[in-house]
Amino acid sequence: MLLTKINVQNYRLLVNAWMDVDSSMTLIVGRNNTAKTSCMDIIEKVLKGHPLSYDDYPLSKRQELFDLFTSFMKKDISYDELNEKLQFTSVELTIDYSLDDPNSNLGALSPFIIDVDVDTTSALIKAEYGLKLDENSLYELFEDAFYTEGKFLPNLEETRDICNSSFSKIFGLTIYAINPKNYSDTQIKTQGELSELFPFFSIPAERILGEDGAQNNSSLSALITNYFSVNVDELNSDVATEIKNLRKIVEEANKTVQKHSNELLSSVVNKAVGFGYPNAEELQLGVSTKLRIDEQIMDHTKLTYTSDVVGETLPSSHNGLGYKNLIKMEFLLADYAQRIGQGNNVCIPLLFIEEPESHMHPQMQHAFAEYLETFLQAITDVHIQTFLTSHSAHIANTIDFSKIRYAQKTTTGVEYKNLHTFAQDNPTNMDFIKKYLTLSRCDLFFADKIIFIEGASERLLLPDMIEKCEKEGLFNSQKYKLPAQYYALIEIGGAYAYKFIPFVNFLGIPCLILTDIDSMIDGRTKSVVSKGKTTSNVTIKWWMRKLKNISEKSKISLPDVIALKDDEKTMDKCHLEFQTEEQGLCGRSLEEAIRNVNRTHYGLSVTPSEAEIEFDEKSKTDFALKLIYDNPNYTIPQYIKNGLMWLNDQKVLM
Structure with a gap:
């Protein structure tokens, strides 16, 4: 059995968000503040029965909430109508058990299967924070906020304060099993039944590694000392043997030290006490100390790192945080696997790891992502569905494309876009995109905006050009100008940039394509632009x-390309720019466009010919570096400025 879909409604930015869940691992990527973690947060809340807070309710829905409470308090709508119209926070979970043996025990899923049709192989569960207070209690709670001396005088600020302080009193969690073939056919289930079905474990981004030497319940050292209290029968046989040996040694040491300590301290006390007491006929003084070596071990165990070469040890603080982070996650995962192995194996364990890349260098991030599933399979026989959130292009590169969900923030909320769906709908260029993202970096998953460029010259010059445009005031139309926006510069070339256009439109990311006009006489012979x-x-x-709806076999006319209007250079979220005529000439590449508008620097006449602005150097990299070094105040070609100004003005949210 597998969790296949999640639908979250009215939780923070997730107003109505659907997520397709991969059978083994789901990677959630996206730019900052796109609710990559929120989906798992609300699932953890309902699985652990935690209350909902006012801060969790969407900002976009609060005015509607206040309006409905106002109508209820004014008695324009009844309590039942209020209950029908309120938009509650909820999570729907779709489970597929089609691959399970029909005759096998469905275990913890059984209470949620209420459809008697033997052909049904899916179950639907809804966890909803609905109205908990009855009509009278709700009225009394808000009465002072709406009535003053018997008059209806609504106070929005006081209403907000009541919601803030009493939200968990107003709304309570109810678990429903729903007939997938008849949504109105429901049964109420317990929160315990839900948590038994979904053993949930999360590893948050803020992992305490005990770097300062202090030990606490979540430090790495504490995880190791927990072996003193764990039931050895639940451990791997090799580990259990070692733990038994350690405990035996500690127990014998406890007894030996205890005996010698008692004898020694009793002798000291009896010799030190005077004044005739105790005499030989009285009970003699003794001392009994309770020494627990195991407690000392548990309280003072620290990780150390040993050099086999010199036989010396160093404290854990001397090792890299990346290794400690990796070690801690391994211990946490092993502990989780052990706990789910103890209980009902017929369940759907969910594992959530937030930003595993913390402190890891790129190669370690890659290795972690590549071997995580293998590691989980090695430590448990129970199938675990894993969720990762990440800002790491290296992890995104490693995880299979079909497992990636892109969190896109819009004006109405967040959508989780299934990249596997795009791949199925766009098979022709998907192979190239996958290969490119594997060989390159997946920066576009984490950027607000994208600039696709031709090659080395653009890669070196664009950051400098953007800085120059800002100094010229070309970005003043926006409060937060392009240099402060999160854009990704991706080198792809004019031959392949088009393959990404449907993809970035699918992701909803504003995209600027800076390419070369590449004028030709025919399909084989280069030419200056005027003769192309x-x-x-x-x-x-x-x-x-x-x-223009032109067929594949028809030749593209260069004059038609040159004649494109500004609005024709924009398609959905993408904008195309290429060289344009300046000072009577048009270069066919970036280098020629730069030579054209910086004629003095290149020793050209005031009115050069197209042949004179032609770029014939061997290295484009050298050309770009010489330009920045020898002529820092160079002029930027107009088509570059036009494209950057367009990108600067694009809104990220749709």
């Missing part, structure tokens, strides 16, 4: 065919 008949640039040709 067509273009060799594949992305421009793709754009023209989409825009």
